[in-house]
Amino acid sequence: MIKRFFLLSIFCIFFFGLPVELVALDTDSGKTLFKNQCAGCHLNGGNIIRRGKNLKISSLKHNGIDNPEAIAKIARQGIGIMDGYKDQLGDNGDQIVANWIWEQAQKAWVQE
Numbered sequence: 001m002i003k004r005f006f007l008l009s010i011f012c013i014f015f016f017g018l019p020v021e022l023v024a025l026d027t028d029s030g031k032t033l034f035k036n037q038c039a040g041c042h043l044n045g046g047n048i049i050r051r052g053k054n055l056k057i058s059s060l061k062h063n064g065i066d067n068p069e070a071i072a073k074i075a076r077q078g079i080g081i082m083d084g085y086k087d088q089l090g091d092n093g094d095q096i097v098a099n100w101i102w103e104q105a106q107k108a109w110v111q112e
């Protein structure tokens, strides 16, 4: 009985778990890119080097960064003393991570 339940669970994970994973891929990979490339300095949307130049909505707007594309450009090319991360982010990685950051900024970096 327990064994059958176990098999059924595996079955469910395979058939119902997978599509959800696929849908979540875009935000997941944005989060992963951020964690790998940006969080070292911008943990939780902050900035450990220049505190005022963080990824919170007020700071972004104050510095004229008011859309995801502006963030993507900074991710690629860098800004001020920050290096660009074009090579590390790969194809479209700049857009994906920028969209994710923009979304987090709207939510004040409060994780669900």
Ligand code: HEC
Residues within 6 Å of the ligand: 034, 037, 038, 039, 040, 041, 042, 047, 049, 050, 052, 053, 054, 055, 056, 059, 060, 063, 065, 071, 074, 075, 079, 080, 081, 082, 083, 085, 089, 097, 098, 101
């Ligand atoms: C080694 C530390 C470091 C890493 C890693 C880093 N940044 Fe930065 N970031 C900075 C610093 C320092 C500044 C301020 C630059 C300046 O104006 O001189 C900054 C500024 C920014 C700004 C402008 C914020 C504002 O309010 O003006 C954005 C957007 C940004 N970074 C995005 C990113 C993204 C996206 C990544 C990952 C791909 C990333 N950063 C990785 C250090 C870093």
